[in-house]
Amino acid sequence: MNPCFIAIDTGGTKIAGAVLDEAGKSYAEETVFLKGTGGKDAAVLLYGLTRKLLKSAAEQKIEIKAAGVCVPGIAYHQSGEVWAPNIPGWERYPLHRELQEVLGADIPVHIDSDRACSILAETWLGAAKGCSDAIFVAVGTGIGAGIMADGHIIRGHADIAGATGWMALQPPYDRKFDACGCFEYYASGNGIVRTAEEFLSVEKNYNGALKRGKFKAYDVFTAYDKNDPVALKTFDKVIMFWGMALANYVSLFNPEKVIFGGGVFGPAVQFIPRIVKEAEKWAQPIGITQVSIEASKIGPRAGLLGAGRLAMLTTMKEG
Amino acid sequence: MNPCFIAIDTGGTKIAGAVLDEAGKSYAEETVFLKGTGGKDAAVLLYGLTRKLLKSAAEQKIEIKAAGVCVPGIAYHQSGEVWAPNIPGWERYPLHRELQEVLGADIPVHIDSDRACSILAETWLGAAKGCSDAIFVAVGTGIGAGIMADGHIIRGHADIAGATGWMALQPPYDRKFDACGCFEYYASGNGIVRTAEEFLSVEKNYNGALKRGKFKAYDVFTAYDKNDPVALKTFDKVIMFWGMALANYVSLFNPEKVIFGGGVFGPAVQFIPRIVKEAEKWAQPIGITQVSIEASKIGPRAGLLGAGRLAMLTTMKEG
DSSP states (O other), X not given: OOOEEEEEEEOSSEEEEEEEETTOOEEEEEEEEOTTOOXXXXXXXXXXXXXXXXXXXXXXXOOEEEEEEEESSEEOTTTOOEEOTTSTTOSSBOHHHHHHHHXXXXXXXXXXXHHHHHHHHHHHHSTTTTOSSEEEEEESSSEEEEEEETTEEOOOTTSOOOOGGGOOOSSXXXXXXXXXXXXXXXXXXXXXXXXXXXHHHHOTXXXXXXOTTSOOHHHHHHHHHTTOHHHHHHHHHHHHHHHHHHHHHHHHHOOSEEEEESTTTTGGGGGHHHHHHHHHHHSOTTGGGXXXXXXXXXXGGHXXXXXXXXXXXXXXXXX | OOOEEEEEEEOSSEEEEXXXXXXXXXXXXXXXXXXXXXXXHHHHHHHHHHHHHHHHHHHTTOOEEEEEEEESSEEOTXXXXXXXXXXXXXXXXXXXXXXXXXXXXXXXXXXXXXXXXXXXXXXXXXXXXXXXXXXXXXXXXXXXXXXXXXXXXXXXXXXXXXXXXXXXXXXXXXGGGTTTOHHHHHHSHHHHHHHXXXXXXXXXXOOXXXXXXXXXHHHHHHHHHXXXXXXXXXXXXXXXXXXXXXXXXXXXXXXXXXXXXXXXXXXXXXXXXXXXXXXXXXXXXXXXXXXXXXXXXXXXXXXXXXXXXXHHHHHHXXX
């Protein structure tokens, strides 16, 4: 039997776990719902799920080499604590220490952020398979990036690298960027709504489907499909920002692949050719010819697979 | 005697070399002027200088462990070729293979770009000493960045990472950015002149020291010191772009230090507090509190020291 790894993906509503081998094949799966619990209670659910996976592995005579955990927030590598805004009481929760006690010294625990796990999953089994220099841009409620350079995840001095939603893209500074950053203000899921609202506020004669303050990003996509003039203008602007951001990744990182994912890509996948066209104007001209831009192929299992890959890679490095 | 390293800094007008130990102490120094030569002739001068350094080391009974070379352009790691726009005939010059032949198999050769060598020097002996996550921004005729993340130099998929002069910072796209990128258009040494010229072209009643098309960046600094209204506006705008760029480094890389260097810093060092203030508006708000912004302390020896550090680090990694 191949050596296997425990992979755990922690979300705001549920925790999913699996026993994966080096090819990503699953030998056991477990899910537990948080039902609003947080703090120690949420951690105890995670430890219970871990023990079930261990038991299932033992029954199948599978050796577990390491465990990886994906958290929807920040994994502080120095302290082993995690911050997850969607799980109450996980501000600086000592998840690494506690889970290491559950698993014992023979099974090392590795924890990383959802953005890191996403690019680990994509470079392992997804649209950036085999790449050493690749970026995953998650466009959802907010915008974050998982960045791999020369095979290493970029975590930063204090584990908060990849905060690409804060990119400065349109001067001068406006106080409206205070809460989330300029790029995210215009180009996240909520940003699509804000951008549409800005156009609505100056469109005197608009009589379409979008009513101020009453719609979501999904509605702007629907209106776009029906050639709604505000939706058309909105995506012209949002695509410009996505293209500028892409150009900046290309110029700074010279990546082989940039993967757009998250809930917005989804429906925004249709815009990838226009995003690339915008980026071609701005980016370092050689770098832009060397990069391929793709939509994420992995979907909701990215966190789980990335957690497995995290465990695997660290073991390979150490052994 | 401590083990030592050959360090070579290749410039457009001269090649400098040294024998350095692990503390950066120099045991031999050589310089040769290119006098307009290029191609194989320039390489032969470099090999002659290398042999002199080897001889000097042998006379002092110094063991050479490795050699590092800094090139003012791109070092292609896969092919071992270098591209240096200021040295004629070095488009894809096979410097690695040839220098490795000169030195023999026992002294491994490592070549890197000036931007990579700059951040290696700064994190070794300069303003970012001891940092694993730091960025060197070289603002001169153009703008480039040397980026270290978690102790690794970011080179990119095809060795052209750090092309920060191409950062998209002010939409919509303008054809005037075609030759050098948006950030560099406004904020390099030549960019300071271009920004001043743009203000001059709309200042009907200007009667100051700056005449259109007849001045250099240095003159804009001089005029600024005398409260020239166009120079004041120029630096307001250029500082805004430097601050936006700094914010983007902070949000993407979460660095411990960002070092401003190159000919423009120099006189622009006085603006660092204003650059930081601008970046504070835009950047990820935790990351900006975790970074320190400084002027380069190393100056013209950065390439040489960085080349030495390059040789040293690669040896440490391998051995």
